[in-house]
Amino acid sequence: MESSVQHFPVTHKECSVVIKGNKTDMVISGYDDHFLVIATQIGSMGTILHARFSMMYSAFVARKDESLSIHPTFNVSVIFGKRDEPMLVACARQLIEHISTSGSSKPLVLSLGLQDHSSETLRGVVSAVTANRVW
Template identity: 60%
Template sequence: MDSGQSFRFPVAHNAVSLDIKGNKTEIIICKYDDKFLVIVTQIGCMGTILHARKEESVLTDPTYSVSIIFGKRDEPWLIACGRQLIEHISCSGSSMHLVLSLGLKDHSPETLKDVTLAVIENRLW
């Protein structure tokens, strides 16, 4: 490999580091062809992984599905965070799915509200 050559990450992405409730928080948002990947960590690893999508029907208003792929299944605020983000993505006109990883020290509603706002402020949709 030529050391004078620089390579860019081939996926559109945003990365931000900020303080949320006294915890250093890293956020990475990646836009793939068919989904968004959002990684939020305060613990240096992935944490709970959720999948969220909008389900459309001809007969009813759209609904939103959020499921936990891996991690804590007894944290309703994590699911609420995923739901808010997929609703925001859908309201912007995108039909892409969301894969959300939340590795947080604090799962309080206040922390998750700040996480949601930070992701929306740095969005790629």
């Protein structure tokens, strides 16, 4: 009898890093329609955020010249968890900006189960995710 090893059908990376003395486990996955990033120091999902990128078009008319300008917009919302933590929203925004500048327009679902929400911790998360990105 032959055995076949099936690989997980979703592109993903797993890593562990130490951020401010706390072991941080991460899973970064690229689905057909979303990216999923889970970063936890507490062994659970924590706050879950959704971030997306879109282009906003605006026309500018000045005398006889007419131009069209394109402005990127980023929308971040908390799905579950702490809604009063602006640093978590900032982390999701930084990650969706990284995703969009690399040419992808897929939205991001981000789960952050962290010991603290300091800027240093969140910079460490962004750094580790971008170093192990799947986009």
